[in-house]
Amino acid sequence: IALDKYFRIKEKDTPDCVVNIWYDNAYCGQHQYKGRTTNTYTVSIPMRAILALSSSFNMGSNDKNVVMHKRGNGRLYYRIAMYYAPTSLQLNAVNYGFKIERTYTAIDHLSHVQQQSDGTWNFRLNEKIKVTLTMTTTQRRYHVALVDYLPAVCEPLNTKLNGTMTDYTNSSVTRSKRSSRYSEYRLNSTIGWAEY
Incomplete structure (x- = not known):
């Protein structure tokens, strides 16, 4: 109606x-x-x-x-968007109400994932890596979609699928305790989950 x-x-x-x-x-x-x-x-x-x-x-x-x-x-519906890449890929972190942190952890051996002094990460080829995202917001938010792309040359590993070869039982895709990533985030809440 x-x-x-x-x-x-x-x-x-x-x-x-x-x-x-x-x-x-x-x-x-x-x-x-x-x-x-x-x-x-x-x-x-x-x-x-x-x-x-x-x-x-x-x-x-x-x-x-x-x-x-x-x-x-007639009525006109429009959308204006800008897609661009900065000239320098070494960007300082900013916080406009959302703080997002990503950490990488080696599964089999600590030498497989290393963070350099300039903040870049080095991964050993063909090794399993756990990615942890932590999102913090300072106020109530609605309809938030957090999209995190895989780093280059990485691929997801879902241990819940038959045929996935892994010895690490905690490496499956998990989410926050909320039922959906489109969630309501409360004041000063922090939600983290492993993605890959």
Whole structure:
């Protein structure tokens, strides 16, 4: 009932519009929407173009605007995202309300996992490694998804699957005591679990 009411109020007009996009003074493209559809459309702007535009239009401020102009009828749903990699991969830790720590532990022998003085980790090839994630938050959070990618050349090992060769019975994938990773995190709570 609520979705039907929302649709009748917010989406009563059939889409028939043109949307233009600018990054500050630079024109990035347009798309025409006609009729209802579930299709998505993407405008990709390379990072080198953003950096070039930022330096050429610098008026004493680093703040730039993404402007979307819709002409016509219908509701427009959009998402703006930025995917980039820093020029230096040696980054200092930051805490914006979440603190995430990852530690690696050797399963068979301590020499298989070593942390260097610069903070990088060295793993011995074809050895088992336990990864422990600890997430701490300073206030109540809702619908949190913690995604941790495997380091390069690593693969998950799930001892609950038949045929998995391991002598370490505690190396199976485990989670926190909560039923899902999409959890409500309470004030000053810390949740940790082994993933790989």
